[in-house]
Amino acid sequence: MTDIISVSQYLDGLNATLREKRAKIVGEISELKEYPGKSYLFFSLKDTKDGSCINCIMFKNDYRISGVEMRDGLEVIVTATPEVWKPNGRMTFKVDSVELVGEGALQKAYEELKKKLDAEGLFAITRKREIPSYPSRIGVITSKSGAVINDFLSNIGKFGFEILFVDSKVEGQDATKDLLASIKTLENKGLDVLVIMRGGGSLESFLAFNNEVLVRAVADFPAPVLTGIGHDKDISLVAMASDRNVSTPTAVANLLNSSWNEAISQLELAEEKILSRFSKLLDTFKRAEALVLNATVRIESGIIRTKDVILQKEKDILRGFELLSAQVKDFIVQSAKSLELSSPERALAQGYSIVRHNGKVIRKRRDVRKGETLDILVSDGSIESKVI
Amino acid sequence: MKKPNTNLNETLKKLAAIVSWFESQSDLDVEKGLEYVKEGAELIKSSRERLSEIENEFKEVKKEISK
Numbered sequence: 001m002t003d004i005i006s007v008s009q010y011l012d013g014l015n016a017t018l019r020e021k022r023a024k025i026v027g028e029i030s031e032l033k034e035y036p037g038k039s040y041l042f043f044s045l046k047d048t049k050d051g052s053c054i055n056c057i058m059f060k061n062d063y064r065i066s067g068v069e070m071r072d073g074l075e076v077i078v079t080a081t082p083e084v085w086k087p088n089g090r091m092t093f094k095v096d097s098v099e100l101v102g103e104g105a106l107q108k109a110y111e112e113l114k115k116k117l118d119a120e121g122l123f124a125i126t127r128k129r130e131i132p133s134y135p136s137r138i139g140v141i142t143s144k145s146g147a148v149i150n151d152f153l154s155n156i157g158k159f160g161f162e163i164l165f166v167d168s169k170v171e172g173q174d175a176t177k178d179l180l181a182s183i184k185t186l187e188n189k190g191l192d193v194l195v196i197m198r199g200g201g202s203l204e205s206f207l208a209f210n211n212e213v214l215v216r217a218v219a220d221f222p223a224p225v226l227t228g229i230g231h232d233k234d235i236s237l238v239a240m241a242s243d244r245n246v247s248t249p250t251a252v253a254n255l256l257n258s259s260w261n262e263a264i265s266q267l268e269l270a271e272e273k274i275l276s277r278f279s280k281l282l283d284t285f286k287r288a289e290a291l292v293l294n295a296t297v298r299i300e301s302g303i304i305r306t307k308d309v310i311l312q313k314e315k316d317i318l319r320g321f322e323l324l325s326a327q328v329k330d331f332i333v334q335s336a337k338s339l340e341l342s343s344p345e346r347a348l349a350q351g352y353s354i355v356r357h358n359g360k361v362i363r364k365r366r367d368v369r370k371g372e373t374l375d376i377l378v379s380d381g382s383i384e385s386k387v388i
Numbered sequence: 389m390k391k392p393n394t395n396l397n398e399t400l401k402k403l404a405a406i407v408s409w410f411e412s413q414s415d416l417d418v419e420k421g422l423e424y425v426k427e428g429a430e431l432i433k434s435s436r437e438r439l440s441e442i443e444n445e446f447k448e449v450k451k452e453i454s455k
Binding site: 289292293296299300303306307309310313314316317318319320321323324325327328331 | 396400403404406407409410411413416417418421422424425428429432435436439442443446449450453
């Protein structure tokens, strides 16, 4: 405490210490000033029992994300960090988020928002996009600690999934900003499907998942959104706005696996079909082979038979011709013999003669008249004579 | 008489016709007989050649089959 420092330096140090005093504080809203056109608003938070009060500043963006409609008299829980505002030395509380107090209020807010979004058609079946078959690039938003991510990872199949995991708080009002930032991160990553998961819990622990801004971000996400958000009584609005909701991380994994598993069983079926058809084809081929082998034996014997046939025909023709020639020879010899037997020379030698008149052979008495000259042919020449 | 790609079956039929001509012969037509013998010789020659081609092709095919 010996060092003397400036006011500014002192406040910087004090604020650094005060930042560690971030707390969730419950109280009633009063003196709400919204300053239209400004990026922040002011209000006081009053203790309902003794009226103690703190001054609060909240950026309108955080207010919008909180999804609570503030008004004077409303009991809320704020998450705030104390800070001394250096220009005026006043202590203010910077509020990050504001949430409703008590199941009743939460239930009422839930029902109102549900009604409003439903009227807008945000939960309509016609809006739902199909979770694609064979998803590959999958965005996953959940908390890295806890059973959810473990259940998911131990059930997701080995189908070459490309998983883009973003760790996010999923519990309480604080989770809203984290979830919104995670969705933003994965928005332009060309995902096939976005998965948002958390386990079950009370309505209070589900605050973020009933947040209007988050519900709209899910509904507007460029890729189909698959939620695995468990619930006790009321299904969360994020789950209602997503394209498909299942209740456990295991169910999410199974859904993502399903088309791949189906493809594998189809492949196995196809493989079986191919094998059985191929073996049928082989059988047919084997039968054909046996037929061909059988045919070769028959062709072989056919060739041998044909050779014999040709040889036989050759013999038959030659024999036929020889027979024919022999018959012709015989005929000639026989003819010669017959001719020889009946030749006139042979008769002349035996003493017969041939009488001709004017070259014509005389066979009857009436062929000649008295005084005509006749040629008598004998074996060694002719004798001229006269009919008397 | 010999044609490219003699059909062995037809050739054998022609030979059979010639043989049956000789068997039924009663006219002693040796001139016709000589014609038929000449034709028969051609047919036998071409059918032997064709058969040998067939046999060779068959041997090739058989070799392929038993590979």
